Structure formats: C-alpha cells, structure tokens
Amino acid sequence: MGFRTIAVVMFDEIPLFEASVPIAVFGERRAGAPEFDVRAVSAEGGPVRTDAGIALSAPYGLDAVDEADLVIVPTWRHPLDRPPADDALKALREAHHRGATVVGLCLGTFVLAAAGLLDGRPAATHWRYAPLLASRYPTINVEPDVLYVDEGDVLTSAGSAGGIDLCLHLVRRTYGHRVANDIARSMVVPPHRAGGQAQYIDHPVPLPETGDPLGETLEWALRNLDRELTVDTLSSHAMMSRRTFDRRFRQATGTTPTQWLLHQRVLHAQRLLETTADPVELVARRSGFASAVALRPHFRRQLGVSPTTYRQSFGPT
Template sequence: MGFTTVAVVLFDEIPLFEASVPIAVFGERRGGLPEFDVRAVAAEGGPVRTDAGIALAAPYGLDAVDEADLVIVPTWRRPLGRPPAREALEALRRAHERGATVVGLCLGTFVLAAAGLLDGRTATTHWRYAPLLASAYPRIQVEPDVLYVDGGDILTSAGSAGGIDLCLHLIRRTYGSQMANDIARSLVVPPHRAGGQAQYIDHPVPAPADGDPLGETLDWALRHLDRELTVDALSARALMSRRTFDRRFRQVTGTTPTQWLLHQRVLHAQRLLETTREPVERVARSAGFASAVALRPHFRRQVGVSPTTYRETFGGPGAPDLPAERRAVPELA
C-alpha cells in the first residue's frame, strides 16, 4: 500500500541532523518524481528546541499524525531523560491501529517502544543504546548490529546513516528501485544497503588491567596477529593452565579466546583496508588468515560486506583508488 502524507514527529532536545533525515528524503521537490506531503509535527507543542539550541517552528500539531499514511519518529532525546508525552504515544498507537506505517529511526525506536508498538517484535536502534533498549523493554527482540528492521507495518533503524537507508528502503519497497535510486543520487548516498548489513562498529573487547599476566598476553597477541596463535600457546604465555586461562578470559572479556582472536583479526583487517594499499590477499595474511578466501566469510559475517566493498566505502587516502567506472552511484534497475 502506498503513502503520500508523511508525518515527522519531532520532540524537544533532539539532534538536528537526525531530525532532518526523513525531511531530506521525502520532503525535497525533485523534478519528475512524485511529491510527498511532509508535515513536521511538534509533538510537545510550540517550537521544537534541538540539542544544539536551535528552535524549529514545526507547523503541525499531533492531529496531523491522524491524517498521515506514514508516521516517522526520526530521533529522541537521551533515552534516560523524561519520557515521551502521553498524547504523542496515543497518537502513534492510533496511527498504527488505523493502518498507517510507523517508523522509528535511531533513538526514535525508544518512542515506539514506549508506545508499546514493538512488544513481541524485532527492532534495532543505534548500537550504543541497543543494550539499554533490550534491558528497558525485555519484550522486544533487539538486533544491535543491523542497519534496519522491516516489520511490515512497523520499521526501525540504526544510527543516522541507517535512517537514510531505511527511508530509501521504504521508497524502494513501495514505489520501486528507480525512484529510490533517483532520490539516492540526489542525496549522493548509496542507492541500497540491505537491512541485514552490519552497522559499522568497532566493538572493542574490554582489556584487563595493566600488569595482569592475562592483559600482557592479550597485548602481545594484538601485536602478533600475523602469527599462528593457539589458545594453548596463549595460556602458556600467561603462565596459566588451559582451564584457568579459559575461565579468566571469559570473566574479563565476556567471550572465548577463540572468538576474541577471530574478532581481533577481522578488526585488524578492517584497519588495513582503511589505511593501506595492500592487496586483500596480503591484508588477510597480515591479519593471521591463511588467504583472502579464508578471510572473506569471517569478514562478511562480522562486518556484513566483503573486504573489497568495505575498502571501497571506507578506504582513506592510503587506500587504492577506485576504477573510474566504479566512482559513480550505480544506476540499478
């Protein structure tokens, strides 16, 4: 079912950029494309005060939510701040009950959760706040590493860029890829990133205190990831039995030595892809993988894309230049 009227529900103390995401995607008039009736809603009445101190004169009240086909909460103030206004939560519930599509971008997921719309559903939010969402709302299955979750009538996304991805996904699923590609080209962003793709997060594993034999061993391992490192060898270096080493390791890091090593190898490969011109085969060996073939499945599983795609997206000045034919946003059918 299509949508033409989009209500963007804005709360006080929200980040300015995130608030502007759905307005940028749906609100700009672009020649040759359908126009949406985008209504900026002041959820708490009066001018909307952003976290930067800028006041926004949102021209609509909550009654606009009752008339919208698509209702988007683009963000929210700090999750542990004062709760959303009761009137706003009721408006969201009414919108969902009458069949509108309801969307929470980034911290806007917390507003949908407070309205009870996500109970028994899968959702996501910015990775930094995903554990808080899961603990505050245990009836929600939180997916912390994906860009967005499409639940049909209710959708949620990760951080700022994930919000753009979800808005383009809505265009694509409703009006087709050509329209989504045209809007993406206008915004100069990738035309499509799958929702299941991982958020680009550097998940650090907590390090033990300095002077701890385990901490010294992990520091040594990080400096020698290109070597073949076995758990038995690491436990011997820490002067511990394998059983004691495994137990202490899990207590300190929350994971197993094998999982930690694999994770650190992929992180190291990410950094090399970002900062060097080394071929993927050499990057793989420098990170402790036997070959690029051995690296790829682990890299894709952890990061969500292939090493080559990651380099194309995040490679800095030290990374290889892309071929000319790959620099433009592709025109996908």
C-alpha cells in the same frame, strides 16, 4: 500500498541532523518522484528546540498524525529520559491501529517501544543504546548489528546514516529501485547500503578499498553474479584460507558469504526486472540462478511477491 502524507514527529532537545533526515529524503520536490506531503509535527507544542539550541518552527500539532499514511519519529532526546507524554504515545498507537506505517529512526525506536508498538518484534537502534533498549523493554528482540529492521507496518533503524538507509528503503519497497536511486543520487549518498522487504534484516556491505582483498573480492563478485560463485571461489580470489575468509567476511558484513551472495543475486534480479524486458528465465540466469524456478522462492522470500508480479509493478513500460 503507497504513502504520500508523512508526519515527522519531533520532540524538544532532539539532535538536528536526525530530525532533518526524513525531511531531506521526502521533503524535496524531485522530477520523476512522487510528491510527498511532509508535515513537521511538534509533539509537545510550540517551536522545537534542538540539542544545539536552534529553534525549529513546526507548523503542525499531533492532530496531523491522524491524517498521515506514514508516521516517522526521527529521534528522541535521550534514552535515559522519561518516555514522551501520553498524548504523543496515544497518537502513535492510534495511527498504527488505523493502518499507517510507523517508523522510529535511531533513538526514535525508544519512543515506539514506549508506545508498545515493538512488543514481540525485532527492532534496531543505535548500537551504543541497544543493551539499554533490551533491558528496558525485554519483550523486544533487539538486533544490535543491523542498519534497520523492516516489520512491514513498523520499521526501526540504527544511527544517523541508518535513518537515511531506512527512508530510502521505504521508497524502494513502495515505488521501486529507480525512484529510490534518483533520490539517493540527488542527496549524494549510496542508494543501497541495505535493503529487503518485510521481515528482512540486512547488514551493511563494506565499500572496496585499494589494497583491501576482501573489499576488492566483494566488488569483483558483484560484477560476476552470473557466474558460479562459491565461498571457495571468493576466498581464493581474496587469497585467504576459507576459515580466515569466513571470519573476515562475518566481521565486515555481519552475515555469511553464502547469505550475502544470495541476497545480492536477488537484488540484481530485481534491478533487471525493473530495467530490462528480458524473460524471467534469462533474468534468473544473469543473476546466477540455474532457472526461474530456482529464483522464484528466494525472490518471494525477500520481496514478498513473485518476479512476474514485481515486474508488473516496477518494470519498464
């Protein structure tokens, strides 16, 4: 289901950059993109004063949360502070209960945790405060090494840039790669440092650097996904032993070469389904799968739908 009305719930003494992230992604009118109704909400009434002393005039109160399809808490003043007031937490719980998607960016995860929306779920927050989140809310499965966690109706992200990744991911999963890429291009940020759908947790992929054999190998692999690529092939290209390559790869990406390759193949198939009229069988082979039958379960596992259904929603007209 799409979303158009977005409530950005801000608290006093929050960092300015994090507060601006969802407004930067959803607030600007862009050709070809949906027109989102972004409502800046003062959770505590009156102007919102940032940690730099800048006063922001938020024209909406907590009642705007009642009408939103998407509710975003961009951050929190400090995780050691006492939780937000009960009326703010109640508004978040009621929004979730009626079916709105609720998001916590960076330290906003602590607000969702205080509202009880993360009990029994995996969640992400800034790596520096991940141990504190785990100790304060032991029922939450804290993922300290990921950019964001998508649980479908509740999503959380890591630090400042992770909030951008998560907002672009929300656009991508709802409106497709093309719209998300257009927004990323206008913001001059990477369109897809991370991705996936409900229940999928992704890791950042390092950008290739001159003289960095691992980064150059990842770039080469992305250009050759239609080939038969194995971990031995990649380690040989990087001129490393298999053991050294595995260790370096996990340190850089937080995942294994096999998992990374599989995810990149599905992403490539996703783009081909959006931008070409190639039969699904050909899309599968161009993405490195032996057949459409081999592609289908991996595609469904990551995106929740079959390749054919995805094309019907996001493919070229």
